[in-house]
Amino acid sequence: MEKVIKIEGGHRLNGTVRISGSKNATVALIPACVLANNPVTIYGVPNISDVHSLQILLEELNVKVEKKGDDTLYIDPTNIQNIPMVSNAVSKLRASYYFMGALLGRFGHAEIKMPGGCYLGPRPIDLHLKGFESLGATINYENGCYILDAKELTGTNIFLDISSVGATINIMMAAVYAKGRTTIENAAREPEIIDIATLLNKMGARIHGMGTSTLVIDGVKELGGCFYEIIPDRIEAATYIIIAAAMADDMIIENIIPQHLEAVIMKLKQVGIDMKVGTDFIEVFKTDKPLKPTEILTKPYPGFATDVQQPFTALLTQAEGNSTVTETIYKERFKHCKELNKMGADIDVMTPSCFINGKTKLHGAKVTSTDLRCGAGLVVAALMAEGITEIHDVYHIDRGYDNLDGKLVNLGAKLWREEVE
Numbered sequence: 076m077e078k079v080i081k082i083e084g085g086h087r088l089n090g091t092v093r094i095s096g097s098k099n100a101t102v103a104l105i106p107a108c109v110l111a112n113n114p115v116t117i118y119g120v121p122n123i124s125d126v127h128s129l130q131i132l133l134e135e136l137n138v139k140v141e142k143k144g145d146d147t148l149y150i151d152p153t154n155i156q157n158i159p160m161v162s163n164a165v166s167k168l169r170a171s172y173y174f175m176g177a178l179l180g181r182f183g184h185a186e187i188k189m190p191g192g193c194y195l196g197p198r199p200i201d202l203h204l205k206g207f208e209s210l211g212a213t214i215n216y217e218n219g220c221y222i223l224d225a226k227e228l229t230g231t232n233i234f235l236d237i238s239s240v241g242a243t244i245n246i247m248m249a250a251v252y253a254k255g256r257t258t259i260e261n262a263a264r265e266p267e268i269i270d271i272a273t274l275l276n277k278m279g280a281r282i283h284g285m286g287t288s289t290l291v292i293d294g295v296k297e298l299g300g301c302f303y304e305i306i307p308d309r310i311e312a313a314t315y316i317i318i319a320a321a322m323a324d325d326m327i328i329e330n331i332i333p334q335h336l337e338a339v340i341m342k343l344k345q346v347g348i349d350m351k352v353g354t355d356f357i358e359v360f361k362t363d364k365p366l367k368p369t370e371i372l373t374k375p376y377p378g379f380a381t382d383v384q385q386p387f388t389a390l391l392t393q394a395e396g397n398s399t400v401t402e403t404i405y406k407e408r409f410k411h412c413k414e415l416n417k418m419g420a421d422i423d424v425m426t427p428s429c430f431i432n433g434k435t436k437l438h439g440a441k442v443t444s445t446d447l448r449c450g451a452g453l454v455v456a457a458l459m460a461e462g463i464t465e466i467h468d469v470y471h472i473d474r475g476y477d478n479l480d481g482k483l484v485n486l487g488a489k490l491w492r493e494e495v496e
């Protein structure tokens with residue numbers, strides 16, 4: 076038996092949806108807490124399965140975790156025990172790899188198996204490991220486990236061949252206690268990185284250059300506890316803006332930082348979506364004109380986010396003409412196209428691009444959420460489709476969307492979960 080999401084399409088959406096705290100920030104902020112010697116309280120934590128998995132991992136390390144209210148986590152690492160991280164929870168998400176940097180930074184030792192997360196084509200972690208080695212760590216891979224050791228970590232200059240989000244954050248976490256200054260060149264500039272660096276600085280770290288491609292970290296001797304509020308999730312926000320563009324008469328997406336969404340907003344305007352951008356909200360109105368096709372090229376921030384291209388592709392099936400999406404981050408991130416085609420879309424994939432021939436009428440079908448944002452794309456398509464869509468493997472969706480069902484039902488969608496054979 077499997078629990079699927081069923082969506083009856085064709086219902087117009089109205090009202091306000093509130094965006095939760097950023098998944099990609101949260102999943103790094105939680106491991107970062109083990110660098111502190113005292114409790115850290117984080118506000119705005121999304122209720123997603125990635126957070127539940129991290130909570131299990133913290134508890135396995137004897138870190139006390141208490142949920143306070145709906146979205147607050149109290150994390151007390153005072154009695155942490157640095158045991159090997161080999162449980163199933165490690166493979167449930169990508170971000171378990173942040174314990175490498177955090178534990179190496181705090182204890183000079185980390186033992187952890189390979190992380191999980193969405194399969195988007197190969198996702199190596201060589202840049203993380205090279206960064207740790209540059210700081211003075213030795214790395215061994217034994218019985219499916221990375222073993223990282225360092226008597227002392229020493230600050231150095233690190234140039235990242237690719238501006239990797241994960242490598243930037245992981246190296247930054249390892250470097251906060253290193254002796255002297257670490258410089259990360261060609262660092263990633265995603266807003267989530269600024270969020271982690273800001274938390275670490277509140278704990279007592281000395282990190283400069285956040286939001287630029289040069290991060291400078293001056294090692295400190297001690298980090299303490301603090302209170303911290305997570306930024307809103309720009310990918311969840313983009314998903315709901317796309318949903319509004321697809322099906323809303325008048326919908327407000329609130330608790331957002333519009334500056335984080337500029338590339339997406341620009342594309343939606345090009346496609347012909349009518350919207351008003353406020354200080355911390357976006358209002359999307361129904362457009363009676365046909366949607367225009369467009370070209371999307373995914374890029375590191377501030378470019379068009381790869382995590383948004385999959386839901387955006389679903390919307391582009393309704394544009395009159397041919398659209399193209401080209402991936403420069405994950406060349407194989409096109410599994411959603413086959414699923415969308417089962418619903419009546421006409422998409423050809425020739426990596427690293429997909430070609431969307433619109434406009435096609437969508438109908439309900441049995442489809443599979445092959446990864447998190449594929450799932451988001453299928454939800455967008457299902458809301459537009461005639462009839463009922465049955466989405467399988469929804470555990471991917473639950474990794475990253477806080478209360479998806481409640482938020483959509485509240486806007487007027489017909490969506491429910493059902494056990495199927």
Ligand SMILES: CC(=O)N[C@H]1[C@@H](OP(=O)(O)OP(=O)(O)OC[C@H]2O[C@@H](n3ccc(=O)[nH]c3=O)[C@H](O)[C@@H]2O)O[C@H](CO)[C@@H](O)[C@@H]1O
Pocket residue numbers: 099100102169170197198199200201202203204237238239240241242263381382404405
């Ligand atoms: C938990 C989290 O924050 N996940 C996000 C993070 O993933 P993640 O941090 O894994 O993605 P990266 O920014 O590291 O990956 C960017 C590119 O660099 C390559 N690479 C990365 C590291 C490495 O050591 N070697 C290497 O070759 C990757 O294969 C990919 O082609 O950023 C991605 C790109 O914005 C997003 O899609 C993910 O949602």
Ligand SMILES: C=C(OP(=O)(O)O)C(=O)O
Pocket residue numbers: 168169170191192193382447448475
């Ligand atoms: C790819 C994603 O997540 P992860 O890196 O956690 O697999 C995503 O959020 O779209």
